[in-house]
Amino acid sequence: MDSLLDFTDKVVLITGAASGFGKQLAIDFSARGAKLVIGDLNIEGLNAVAETLAGPVTVIKCDVSKEDECKAMVDAAIENYGQLDIAINNAGISHGYIPLHQMTDEIMDLQFDINIKGVVYGMKHQIEAMMPKGDGVILNVSSMAGLGGAPNISAYSAAKHAVIGLTKTAAVEYARKGIRVNAVCPFFTLTPMVADGELIGDTKESTQEILARSCPMKRLGQPVEITNVMLMMCSPGNSFMNGQCIAVDGGMSAM
Ligand SMILES: NC(=O)c1ccc[n+]([C@@H]2O[C@H](COP(=O)([O-])OP(=O)(O)OC[C@H]3O[C@@H](n4cnc5c(N)ncnc54)[C@H](O)[C@@H]3O)[C@@H](O)[C@H]2O)c1
Structure with missing residues (x-):
């Protein structure tokens, strides 16, 4: 295996792994030798993903809007595999198309609880686990809606902008601790x-x-066109990229 995409014995935590990007990442990291801790609200979906994997995997029901459940994923990595090397805060929800003047508290609260607090809770415990060994990689999933305006999904856009603020701040705060923190910003996939x-x-x-x-x-986009970039961002060869929010967007941000 090319050493740039060799994750042998790396312990990788992925939230929202029952579907979409998270599911594809679980398959790809496992195929490259990683030991996985995968979480999602959808436990049946998680188990179905786990059954397709040849390598070690720990399955945990995790609602990222609950801090204790985010901590439990990190604890499982330490208890089962002794360390946490890579964490991907991928779980997220969108919302129905709605103009800003019709925005509701319910939509805002869900976006805040899952797409923002979910990333805060995840990073908080992942960083704590990574600090003692002095290295680690965190990849947050933002969106093109986190880099610019996104008509009719304003609450989602606000939440994904927040993910970028959290990513950049954590990257600066923990750079000296050897922890790299980046975000990926996909176009519709x-x-x-x-x-x-x-x-x-x-x-x-x-x-x-x-x-x-x-x-x-x-x-x-096709899911694998995004997850291939995510793998590269987590590569052991990608050791100097920190605090970056990378658009994977078919050229949209170049316009
Ligand atoms: N698909 C796109 O076009 C696109 C574009 C930009 C960003 N994103 C982001 O990518 C990430 C993954 O989305 P996807 O496209 O794979 O969607 P998806 O709906 O296929 O997968 C999302 C997964 O997150 C899980 N999830 C939802 N709420 C959760 C919670 N509270 N706790 C734990 N798990 C929860 C779902 O059960 C699901 O398995 C999200 O953060 C999303 O906002 C997606």
Whole structure:
């Protein structure tokens, strides 16, 4: 295996691993030798992912909006494998398309609790576990909606901007402790979140065409096109990238 993508015996924690990016990451890290701790609200989905993996995996039901459940994932990494090397704060939710003047407290609270607090709780305990050994990698999942305005998903956009603030701040705070913290910012990608999401056209296909219009490549991303970049960002060879929020967007941010 190319050493740049060799994760042999690395202990990797992934939230939201029952579906989409998290599921693909579990498959890819495991295939490259990692020992996994995977969490999600959806325990059946997690177990189905775990059954496809050949390597060591610990499955934990984890709602990232609950601090004790985020801590339990980190504790499991330490108890089962003795350390935590890489943590990916990937769990997240979108919300229905709604103009800002109709925004509700319920939508805002869910975005805050899951997409922001979930990342804070995760990083808090992951950093604590990584500090004693003086190295670690944290990758947060933001969005293109975290780098710019996102019409009709303002609460999601605000939450994903917050993930970038948290990422940059943690990167600066813990750089001297040997912990790198970065974020990935995908454009719309065909995970279940988008493929089975709210229709804005008459059909799924026309909805995807509408979403793809703002992308220079005029298509949506495939999950593996995002997770390949995430693997590279976690690579042991990528040791000087810190505090970066990397767009994977078919060229959208170049316009
Ligand atoms: N798909 C896209 O177009 C896109 C673009 C940019 C960013 N993202 C982000 O990527 C991340 C992964 O999303 P995805 O596209 O794979 O979607 P997905 O819906 O396929 O997967 C998300 C997973 O997170 C889990 N989850 C939801 N709430 C949770 C909670 N409170 N605690 C633990 N797990 C929870 C779900 O059960 C699901 O398994 C999210 O943070 C999302 O905001 C997605």
